[in-house]
Amino acid sequence: MELLTTCTFRFLICSALSDSSHWTQPQMNVQTSSGLLDLRPIKLGVEVRGINLSEPVSDEVIEEIRKAIHKHRLLLFRNQTELTASQHVEVAEWFGEIAEPISNHPTTPNRAILRLSNDWREGYRGVGTKGWHVDFSEKKKPNSFSLYHMVAAAQKGNTDFVPLNEVIESASDETRANWNRLWTRIGKNNVYPLLYPHPVTGLPTLCIHFDQQPETIYDYGTENEQTNLMGSAQLKKEIASEIEKDDRRLIYSHKWETGDFIITDNLALAHHPSKESQLEPAQIGLRVLHRVTVEGTSVPSKTRTVTNPL
Ligand SMILES: O=C(O)CCC(=O)C(=O)O
Numbered sequence: 001m002e003l004l005t006t007c008t009f010r011f012l013i014c015s016a017l018s019d020s021s022h023w024t025q026p027q028m029n030v031q032t033s034s035g036l037l038d039l040r041p042i043k044l045g046v047e048v049r050g051i052n053l054s055e056p057v058s059d060e061v062i063e064e065i066r067k068a069i070h071k072h073r074l075l076l077f078r079n080q081t082e083l084t085a086s087q088h089v090e091v092a093e094w095f096g097e098i099a100e101p102i103s104n105h106p107t108t109p110n111r112a113i114l115r116l117s118n119d120w121r122e123g124y125r126g127v128g129t130k131g132w133h134v135d136f137s138e139k140k141k142p143n144s145f146s147l148y149h150m151v152a153a154a155q156k157g158n159t160d161f162v163p164l165n166e167v168i169e170s171a172s173d174e175t176r177a178n179w180n181r182l183w184t185r186i187g188k189n190n191v192y193p194l195l196y197p198h199p200v201t202g203l204p205t206l207c208i209h210f211d212q213q214p215e216t217i218y219d220y221g222t223e224n225e226q227t228n229l230m231g232s233a234q235l236k237k238e239i240a241s242e243i244e245k246d247d248r249r250l251i252y253s254h255k256w257e258t259g260d261f262i263i264t265d266n267l268a269l270a271h272h273p274s275k276e277s278q279l280e281p282a283q284i285g286l287r288v289l290h291r292v293t294v295e296g297t298s299v300p301s302k303t304r305t306v307t308n309p310l
């Protein structure tokens with residue numbers, strides 16, 4: 001049953017800080033309420049075993065996968081080598097409306113697929129390499145999910161993922177209080193709280209968009225409002241160092257194999273392709289990654305109705 005709860009952000013921060021039990025502890029497997037999914041914890045999220053996404057999947061299993069994504073934030077399906085481009089798009093449609101890429105590489109097999117590669121003839125190069133980011137966070141309603149299919153894995157070229165709630169939890173009180181006062185502006189009218197409750201789970205998360213150079217605003221909408229006290233470059237550096245601190249303890253660095261299929265709760269994680277992902281095919285082999293993203297349904301907001309609190 002879907003719960004509808006209105007929460008204030010103060011409450012959300014306190015409850016999330018006092019309960020970090022959602023952070024995966026090592027264990028053999030995770031029980032779903034129905035027992036329909038075989039889930040194995042990985043450093044961030046779970047591996048879903050025993051499902052071939054290129055074959056029909058029952059409505060009950062799809063429903064379990066939809067629930068699991070918000071609980072675990074990253075779902076890994078291995079060996080999906082038979083999955084076609086149109087089946088990839090169909091899986092994305094389980095989660096909502098497809099957000100079509102702003103442009104398509106000539107080799108893309110489907111216009112909903114962003115095709116990335118370390119060979120410019122095979123796909124776009126350099127996507128996401130400017131820093132830790134949330135895909136399409138600059139949209140009024142940032143995209144809710146990203147679905148990645150590694151069509152050809154190279155010998156190197158991990159993608160790093162980090163859970164933003166844990167980044168916030170592990171920051172000092174001072175840093176968290178500072179982030180809580182910060183907003184960013186992209187273009188004329190899109191103003192985002194940096195720290196806000198995830199629209200479904202209510203867990204604190206960050207709206208970061210560091211492919212751009214947003215204006216930063218303290219205490220937006222109050223009489224103390226001040227612009228660019230902290231520059232966006234400095235904020236980007238601060239967030240990156242919080243993410244990467246303690247020997248990258250919070251980061252899950254995914255080493256891809258051909259056929260890996262990863263679904264992420266885009267709003268709950270930041271991600272960053274490793275530098276090696278851009279090395280030439282002659283050095284690491286050909287890397288081809290297909291990505292489909294799902295439209296978001298809500299504007300980031302400090303106070304909101306959370307649809308399904310954890
Ligand atoms: O190439 C990668 O590993 C991921 C690139 C990226 O940021 C994305 O596809 O959203």
Ligand SMILES: [Fe+2]
Nearest residue numbers: 128133135271
């Ligand atoms: Fe990305």
